[in-house]
Amino acid sequence: MSECNSDFDNILREFLSIEKISACILGRDGKTSFKYFVSDEKEKSIKAQINIDRLKDIASSFADYDVSDVNDISVSDPGKYRALANRDQAGKVRSVLFLFAYDSDDALFDRQTKAISKSISMYYDLTHELSEKKETVRKNEEDISSLEHSKRLFRYLSMLIDDISFKVTFDDAADDIMKQSALCVDFDEAVIINAENDRIKTLKQFRTGDTTSGSRLTGMKKEELPFMDGKTYTISSDSIISKEFKNFFEKSGIKAGIFIPLGDKDADLYLCFLKTKTDKTWQSDEISFVRQAGAILRAKFDFSEYCTAITEIDDFVKTVFENSASAVAVYDAETKEALYKNSLAGLMFADPLNEELFTRQFLIPGPSDDQEKMTGEFLASGTGDTFQVNMTRARQRGGQNVLVFMITDITKQKHYQKKLKESADIDDLTGLYNRHRFHMDFETAINDAKRGQGQGTLILLDLDDFNALNDGLGHILADKFLKKAAWSIQQLVKKDAQCYRVGGDQFAILIPYSGYENAKKMALQIQSRFEKPFSLDGNDYYCTAGMGVVNFPQDGDNEDDLLSRVDFALHQAKAKGKNQIDVFTDIEVKMPPDRLNIEKALREAVADDCKEFLVYYQPVVDITGGESRCCGAEALVRWDSHKLGFMPPDKFIPLAEYLGLIIPIGEHVLLEACRRCRHWNEFGHPDYRVNVNLSVLQLLQKDIVNVIANAIKTAGINPDNLVLEVTEGMAINDMDKMKEVLEKIHDLGVRLALDDFGTGYSSLSHMKDLPFDELKIDKCFVDDIDKDDYSDAFVRSVSQLADAVNLNVVVEGVERDRQQDVLKGMDVDMIQGFLYDKPLPEDEFEKRWL
Secondary structure, three states: OOOOOHHHHHHHHHHHHHHOEEEEEEEOOOOEEEEEOOOHHHHHHHHHHOOHHHHHHHHHOOOOOOOOOEEEEOOOOOOEEEEEEEEOOOOOEEEEEEEEEOOOOHHHHHHHHHHHHHHHHHHHHHHHHHHHHHHHHHHHHHHHHHHHHHHHHHHHHHHHHHHOOOOOOHHHHHHHHHHHHHOOOOOOEEEEEEEEOOEEEEEEEEEOOOOOOOOOOOOOEHHHOOOOOOOOEEEOOOOOOOHHHHHHHHHHOOOEEEEEEOOOOOOOEEEEEEEOOOOOOOOHHHHHHHHHHHHHHHHHHHHHHHHHHHHHHHHHHHHHHHOOOOEEEEEEOOOOOEEEEOHHHHHHOOOHHHHHHHHHHHHOOOOOOOOOEEEEEEEOOOOOOEEEEEEEEEEOOOOOEEEEEEEEEOHHHHHHHHHHHHOOOEOOOOOOEOHHHHHHHHHHHHHHHHOOOOOEEEEEEEEOOHHHHHHHHOHHHHHHHHHHHHHHHHHHHOOOOEEEEOOOOEEEEEEOOOOHHHHHHHHHHHHHHOOOOEEEOOEEEOOOEEEEEEEEOOOOOOHHHHHHHHHHHHHHHHHHOOOOEEEHHHOHHHOOHHHHHHHHHHHHHHHOOOOOEEEEEEEEEEOOOOOOEEEEEEEEEEEEEOOOEEEOHHHHHHHHHHHOOHHHHHHHHHHHHHHHHHHHHHEOOOOOEEEEEOOHHHHOOOOHHHHHHHHHHHHOOOHHHEEEEEEHHHHHOOHHHHHHHHHHHHOOOOEEEEEEEOOOOOOOHHHHHOOOOEEEEOHHHOOOOOOOHHHHHHHHHHHHHHHHOOOEEEEEOOOOHHHHHHHHOOOOOEEEOOOOOOOEEHHHHHHHHO
């Protein structure tokens, strides 16, 4: 018994001696870990009856997770021979105990067996628990060590910033930075180089060991240094590198390096940290430190150019402030004396009461000394107008600490947000309850049904070929048709049920206490109504509807399962033809063979470590500057099945969600996307971000936060460069639980985006309540933005409100130059769509966009 120490062995031997029982213990490997015989004579007798090979055979007969733990051994000897399996808490066999007794009756031997077995099991469990506690203590010590290391880096960086003022020369600043970096970063050589006449010249050098030899880069041709292209490169020994970098590293004897430009692309001035003696994987805190150090040194390099423009900048800033739509006021941070007010601020504070109220709210006592920013709201005297106040602490050229206040009138936005909040449960077009209200009522109805208050029924109705009707009638008449259809359904069900608009042309009818016959009758009445025409502006129009039906709680006792099943029933109804009904109870015997084939292939692909699932990337383009530039990509899963060929997403993603397989697929996509983004960040694009979609099933997993944290750690990605997208439905379903989960995910340092905004039922107040950083407007609002006033107004309004709550706005589905031109005139930050590129395999994406 390898886990028992000598103390336990002695106790066991003493017990066996008193009870006159011989024993031996075989481990899982078949080796004898303990043995005791009452006498040499007994040992010879026992071995004559049962040899070691038979003991091993008996031990191997005990299987993991089996219920059998005792085996009485038949021998010719009159003694009692018994084998007992000792299992861990999971049911796996740890060892097998053999007992040999001659002087015990059956009852006594049973008691002896139980006592010995219980003692050994208890010792194993205590040993295992002690091992786990030691491991916990070790991990806690590692976490404390890591935290202390991060604090030390931050302290040295703060000292570096404080020590290097703009009065210090560039040479002195470079010396100080390289020396301080040696205290925080594991490198062998730090150099500052530039290129003169296409040859490398070393301007500054610092070595952590030998200080006599010259820089290994001196005299090399510029073309031999592949990093001299104006980009920052962070390359570890385990990084995937190009042939050019591989040749350069081999020639110069470099195993890892960080290369930071100190000027623009044409300046050819670089700060380099090199590892030459041993392999090295750069840690995130080291990377952050050297980048900050490089930024400080670059600021020194650029400072002389800035000095000549300071006077012009002062005049320019005042001009900007004077023409700003916000009131701007600057106060001395110590005395609270007003130093500057633009004309709007002067007009606002012309009323002494307003100035008194503002002073008491924001200046006395004012922000604490370590508070860099502050946000609040100010209610003006008399008019009742509401202003958003943003304070930033700054330092003027003379060293004077000041508080800069931007005061923006948000009265109209407040009124609009209030109106939106009041109408959060109502669909604007039809006047029905919306998806948000549906989920609340559906959850209540399910709970009532589970408490025995009767059977409930959910009918999901989707108009047949409504897109064709929409194209033929145009938006105005199509909207009228939807209103009439909604009114007709509500009139049919209003006594016993409630109708909701849950999508563009999709309605839900919730019957809390239906009974089978009542629900069937209601569904047939709705079907009959859609067989008849709808009259619009003197003309009759036909549009049928498919319906899926699910009963609860017999078909499911939670919202997610019931919605999946009623959606499947709706698809079955659509497959039958137009104006059809399908009830979930009939579905299981009618699953089409092709769906079963897809399910089988899907399960096999997931079991094979998701190797068949590929990650494609579609560029996300920043349009806030003068030129549009790629700032990252959205990761999209594709399935290249060995059996079925290349499968489009709409053929397998809904089924994967239905089967729960989207969880391992999603984790695979998350890890692969994080790894590629780290590669982009290391090779010239440190600010590139990758967007990854999270399904509702993933978000509902208890370990989702740990899954994301492990992906970040395994891939080595900067968390700020990971954007996780959730759809409107995911974000609003069980708001309190979803808010808690999203906040924990956000605390990891990642960014969160609300996807497909505008297609569901979100209230704009959720932008503020949930920890989102980005909002993605759905493609349907962009298709006609250059010719449809509604789409234009929607995107413009949402963008302005998102900006008010500090959200970046991304617009999806941009396909034409005209759409891009219109969006540039709004408060849109980024766009995505076929105008720039379709989703691409990683190699094609990197050829085009890296």
